Amino acid sequence: MSPSSDLRTVLVVGSGDGTGLNFSRSLALAGGYRTVGVDTTLEDFHASEADARYLVSWDDPADLVKQVNDIAGRESADLIYAADTSPELLAVAEARDDLVAPTLLPDRDDHRRMEDKWATWQALKEAGLPVPDTVLVGSRDDLEEIMARHPRVWLRRRSGSGGAGSIATGSMPLATAWLDEHSGWGQFTAAEHLSKRTATLSGLWNDGELVCSQLRERVSWKYATLSVSGVTGITGAQRTFWDEELHELAVRCVRAVCARPHGIIGVDFTYSHDGTALPTEVQPARFYSSIYFLATLGVNMPDLYCRLALDGGHGLPGPAANPIRETHYWVKSVDKLPRLLSPEEFARG
Ligand SMILES: Nc1ncnc2c1ncn2[C@@H]1O[C@H](COP(=O)(O)OP(=O)(O)OP(=O)(O)O)[C@@H](O)[C@H]1O
Numbered sequence: 001m002s003p004s005s006d007l008r009t010v011l012v013v014g015s016g017d018g019t020g021l022n023f024s025r026s027l028a029l030a031g032g033y034r035t036v037g038v039d040t041t042l043e044d045f046h047a048s049e050a051d052a053r054y055l056v057s058w059d060d061p062a063d064l065v066k067q068v069n070d071i072a073g074r075e076s077a078d079l080i081y082a083a084d085t086s087p088e089l090l091a092v093a094e095a096r097d098d099l100v101a102p103t104l105l106p107d108r109d110d111h112r113r114m115e116d117k118w119a120t121w122q123a124l125k126e127a128g129l130p131v132p133d134t135v136l137v138g139s140r141d142d143l144e145e146i147m148a149r150h151p152r153v154w155l156r157r158r159s160g161s162g163g164a165g166s167i168a169t170g171s172m173p174l175a176t177a178w179l180d181e182h183s184g185w186g187q188f189t190a191a192e193h194l195s196k197r198t199a200t201l202s203g204l205w206n207d208g209e210l211v212c213s214q215l216r217e218r219v220s221w222k223y224a225t226l227s228v229s230g231v232t233g234i235t236g237a238q239r240t241f242w243d244e245e246l247h248e249l250a251v252r253c254v255r256a257v258c259a260r261p262h263g264i265i266g267v268d269f270t271y272s273h274d275g276t277a278l279p280t281e282v283q284p285a286r287f288y289s290s291i292y293f294l295a296t297l298g299v300n301m302p303d304l305y306c307r308l309a310l311d312g313g314h315g316l317p318g319p320a321a322n323p324i325r326e327t328h329y330w331v332k333s334v335d336k337l338p339r340l341l342s343p344e345e346f347a348r349g
């Protein structure tokens with residue numbers, strides 16, 4: 001605990017973009033926390049709403065870990081949280097045992113499996129869960145095989161976030177050119193093309209047990225025309241909902257992919273054209289960028305997450321499966337609040 005106060009200090013790696021801002025705002029709403037932001041770009045450093053802010057640059061993971069540890073030590077951090085899918089999250093997760101403050105992360109093997117969408121798909125398939133027809137594209141033959149079965153396929157990287165590199169196509173020349181252009185052979189999957197409708201479960205887990213969960217449905221992607229696939233990773237509107245069957249399926253997906261679900265884990269569904277919800281990702285270790293939505297409705301998962309990490313679950317309310325059953329909408333644009341800076345202030349770091 002921070003020596004100077006009763007506040008718990010949470011170090012947030014990646015604090016200044018959507019995921020980190022929503023996490024920090026949720027903790028500010030709960031009260032009792034002091035946040036320390038560690039960011040790697042000037043934009044995120046300036047946009048951060050953390051109580052203390054640091055700008056770092058790093059080349060190899062050991063370099064980042066050293067800087068995070070120095071800052072965590074100086075700020076008496078009680079907990080370290082990496083807010084977004086990124087090389088920083090991977091570095092923190094791999095070095096968890098060498099950090100000077102605790103983390104709350106899925107076990108290493110579980111985390112690696114979830115970061116790899118192909119390995120995730122294989123685990124879901126093996127467990128007999130419904131999945132979109134998918135191949136790992138190692139060669140033209142793999143592409144031809146799946147394109148013979150479906151008029152359109154969805155190409156995406158097996159790792160990463162924001163739907164980066166995704167494209168829908170029914171054209172073999174375009175698909176091969178796309179994979180050439182993105183050095184994607186062996187790194188991309190091709191799946192049957194599903195509908196635009198999506199849903200997601202955010203779940204907080206403690207040593208294999210579900211602590212709190214909530215389903216939401218995305219209504220629209222913001223700026224959909226700005227990306228080739230229509231997916232931008234930036235949700236425009238979304239709503240809460242309840243669907244017992246889907247909730248149960250999401251829990252089964254997590255258990256199929258994780259030996260011991262632990263920490264925050266999301267399950268993303270994309271519906272087929274006939275209305276069947278199919279898991280397209282099990283997202284490990286970090287909250288989605290709109291988690292403040294749920295906090296404003298009284299389900300403050302980042303607060304629960306920190307209390308779980310810091311106090312081992314003592315004093316937490318009992319398990320809450322989808323506590324918000326009624327529909328609430330959340331409409332947003334890019335999450336950053338504007339901040340006025342002179343060129344000198346901007347460049348100072
Ligand atoms: N087979 C598919 N057919 C149609 N759309 C798909 C398909 N697979 C994924 N998508 C769309 O792409 C979106 C992004 O999915 P993906 O799992 O690649 O996310 P990501 O890159 O990990 O992004 P993030 O985790 O930041 O949301 C999904 O929400 C869905 O809208």
Ligand SMILES: [Mg+2]
Pocket residue numbers: 085160161162281283
């Ligand atoms: Mg993802």
